[in-house]
Each structure stands twice: as structure tokens, then as C-alpha cells.
Amino acid sequence: MAVTSLSEGLVDELRGICGHDYVFTGRSARFNRARVPAPFPVHRWDEFVPDAVVLPRAAEQVSEVVKLANRHRVPIVPRAGGTGLTDGAVPLNGGILVDVKLMNEIKDIDLVDRTVTVGPGINMLKLNEELRRHGVIYPDNPASYPCSLVGGRIGTSGWSLIGGRYGHTRDLVISFQIVLPTGEIIEVGDGGGRKVRKSSTGFQLKHLFMGHQGTLGIVTEATLELVPRPEAEFSAFFAYPDYDTAWRSTGALAKSGIATLAGVVLFDERKLAYLRRDDEAYIPQPPEVRSVVATAMYGNADEVRVGAKRLMRIGVETGGNYLGDEISHGDWAARHDRYATPLHGRLRSGQVVPMSWHCEDAAIPYSALPKVREEWHAIADSLMERFEMFDDWGMFAYTNGPYKPWGDYLTEIDIGIWEMQWDDESWAAWVQAKKDISAVALRYGGSITACHGASREGEVDLVPDELGGGWEVMKKVKKALDPHNVMNPGKYLLDEAYEEGES
Ligand SMILES: Cc1cc2nc3c(=O)[nH]c(=O)nc-3n(C[C@H](O)[C@H](O)[C@H](O)COP(=O)(O)OP(=O)(O)OC[C@H]3O[C@@H](n4cnc5c(N)ncnc54)[C@H](O)[C@@H]3O)c2cc1C
Known part of the structure; x- marks a missing residue:
């Protein structure tokens, strides 16, 4: 039986626009599209459920649904893969949820001008399966590579694990079609031509319509950058006896100027403790290893070979112990599985319980990383002292700049949460902790978010301060x-x- 607070007449109009089989009002279709992998107040789940779900297949259908929502003053929420970590696709006021998953066509592969045009519902894994055959790839490579979709990447202005070499989503999306909140369909990009990478005509609207978390429209098509499929991939992991040595080594590696360098990541002691304990893909290191730095390079084989030599020299000269090929290659290869860690974790008393993963993702200047680390762990410690349901899973800092991987770092603290324990008191403490974490980032000259956006309870309160x-x-x-x-x-x-x- 349909359960919805939209009128039957409105639901009929939606069916008229999208087709009878593409409009859902049943409980499971609606509840499944409320959930996200970020910590979710499961004790208040039914507050976040849409009234109806539509799966359009064309921009014109999206436009008509948006016009209908305006006529009836009904909220409308775009949703792609639903992997966002800032609640962007969670309906806060019910209404119509527009799920773009069926708009997943590859419309045009242009090997001459090096672009691919797609619907917003395709993921990078599927897209690259097709592109690879042509000797090219679309190099947007988040840890959520197999499950996030192009529409969501634009909605969040996402961050890529190999962004130091190839840029992040905003650098890789050349132009797109978007349905505005009043229903008009427009194209935005760097200039009028869909395939132009740099223009000085008018406002730079492409950037306005990225990272808005679905508050300024619904993307219905995108034209993306193609790069040559890399001939070679090289990754090297180094071990260090303490965090400070590893931090200095990270700086030296990131500033090396090696053109093929795609990223440098610094893992702290608590992150290693978590990996030793809870990550079956991780090959445990002896206890004297207190910090690890990971690096990765991509490009033509001859360029990667020369760059790798220099990178290995810098790593060792700055105090790193090369961890060997098996760990370096295996660990890097697991990068898309690593952070999907539901049902891991433990209580501090040693008992293992199901915990889900939460991460903060501030952008922090290199110079401030050691101080921010101390303050963030102190905030996590205070949560753990008061509530058994939280666990500190450690921190990492990852080069953040596109093409120039130095300066600031995507800095994450991962916190395990036993979500079945949520109640109003623990939720309030959690929201306050998120505010405190964001305040530290701003105090040290950072940004609340490099990656996911900042529209969740807690951090969102500091957005006006940052901007x-x-x-x-x-x-x-x-x-x-x-x-x-x-x-x-x-x-x-x-x-x-x-x-x-x-x-
Ligand atoms: C295991 C894991 C690892 C992750 N790793 C990374 C990472 O390395 N880098 C990174 O950047 N993120 C990462 N994320 C976060 C998440 O994958 C990204 O934010 C991603 O961009 C969201 O894409 P999605 O398709 O799931 O979007 P959704 O969650 O469906 O939506 C995200 C936002 O975009 C809006 N939106 C969706 N579709 C459209 C559209 N067509 N038009 C306009 N707005 C739209 C939504 O309303 C919402 O506000 C990770 C998440 C998980 C679970």
C-alpha cells in the first residue's frame, strides 16, 4: 500500500511525466533512499524519508518534475549513488526524491577532442570499463570509485585519490547540463562550447553549479575530460619510527616536483593501530612502526621509471624504510575497498561490536598538521571517555592540491560508531564534537571540508564563519x-x- 503525504493527484501527475513504472510511493523505495553511509540518526530515521521517488530517464522529465514541484511548493531532492558523507541526498523535509540512476548512458566518446559525454547516473568504474578499450580513461578516482555517480560527484565537487596528477572533479568536468530550481534547462561550462576547457566569457558559472549539494539544480548530462590510459603505475610505502619524521618526509616527497606524482598520504599511529586490528587487507607492521607514508605515481612508463627513482631516494633520505613491493602494491590496490568499513570496530574493553565509519575531511595547511592532529584526537578521546559507542580509528593527511600536490592536505579523522546505540544525548554530543573538529580546522587556517561538503548537523553551523x-x-x-x-x-x-x- 502506498504511504505518502503527497496528494493522489500530484502522484498521478508525476506518473504522467515519468511513466507509471518510474514513480514509487511504497515504504522500502522511500526508506532506502533516505539512508546514507555517514553516521545517521537511525533512532529518527522516519524524519528523513521522501514522500515519493521518481526515476526519470530524460532531462525534459526532470524539468517537468521540477516545474510541478514549484507549482505545488513541494521539496525536491536529487540523489545519485547515495554515498555522500554530508547528508546532501537526505530529504530533510520530505517531498519528491529524484533518483538519477537510470540516466546512465554514455552518449558520445570523442577521441579527437578528448571528451566523453554521459548521463549523471553512471559510475566511474563502468565508464572506465568502456573507455579503457579506447586507450583513455576518465581519471576521477575517489575511494567510492565503484559506487558514487557522476551527478553526485558534481553535486559534491568531489576529491580524487590521484588528483595531484590529474585534478579533482571540478578540474575534470568540462561542462554540464543542469535543470535549474525553476525548471529551465541550461548548459554551463568554461564558455559556450561544450568541449572548451578555458574561457573568459562572463561569470565562471561552472564552479557555482558544483558542490552545491543539489540546492541549485539537477545535473542531467556532463561532458568530461579524457586522459591517456597510464602505461605505468608505481606505488611506494615507507615506514617511520615517529609521526614528526614521517610528517617532514611527507612534505619533502610532496614538494619534489615529480610530474607523475599523484598523491602522498601520511598515516598516524592510531590509524596504524586500527589497520593492524581491523583491516584484513593490511599486512601488519612491527610495533616500532609508528607512522606510514604512501605515495603513488601514474604516467608513461619511461617518465614513471625516472620519477620513481627520485621518489625512492627522497623517501629513504628523509628517514623512511621502504616497506617492500608486496605491501606497497597490494595496499594501494585496495584503496577503493579500504574505507567501506561497516561492521568493523570494537569497544575499548576489547569486545568487538558492529561499528560504522565516520570521517571528517578538512583541508589543513601542511604546517598545521601536527597541531591539528593533537587537538582532533583530544576531541575524540573526550567522546570515548563519555560514551562506549565511539572509537578513534586514527587520522591520515593526503596531498590536496590539483596538479601541485603540496601546501594543504585533505585531513581525515576516522571515528567508529556503534550506531545501534544512538539516543538523543549521544547524538547531541556527537554533533558538538563535529563542531569542535571544524572549529579547530578554521582556527589553523583550514577549510571545514576538502572533499565531501559541509551540510551535516554540527559542521554546518560553522559554514558562515568560514565563508x-x-x-x-x-x-x-x-x-x-x-x-x-x-x-x-x-x-x-x-x-x-x-x-x-x-x-
Ligand atoms: C567508502 C566511501 C569512500 C568515499 N571516498 C571519497 C573520496 O575519496 N573522495 C570524495 O570526494 N568522496 C568520497 N566519498 C563520499 C562520496 O562518495 C562523494 O561525496 C560522492 O561525490 C557522492 O556521489 P554520489 O553519487 O553517491 O552522490 P549522492 O550521495 O547521491 O549525492 C551527493 C550530493 O549531490 C547531490 N546530487 C546528486 N545527484 C545530483 C545531480 N544529478 N545534480 C545535482 N546534484 C546532485 C545530492 O543532492 C547530494 O547533495 C566516499 C564515500 C564512501 C561511502
């Missing part, structure tokens, strides 16, 4: 483009734009 005058502009843009606040309302505190007195 200053830019926050006022954000509200004006939102209200101008979405006069009825139908497009993913409640996110990023943007409802403030519609409060009395806001102009």
Missing part, C-alpha cells in the same frame, strides 16, 4: 535561483535566505 561575506552572497544566489525554496530545502542553512527581513 564570511561569501555566505551572504550564497543566500542571495539561492533565493534568486530558487524563489520558492523547493530545491533540497534545509541544506547548508540556506532556509535563512527566506526568513523575514532577508533581501
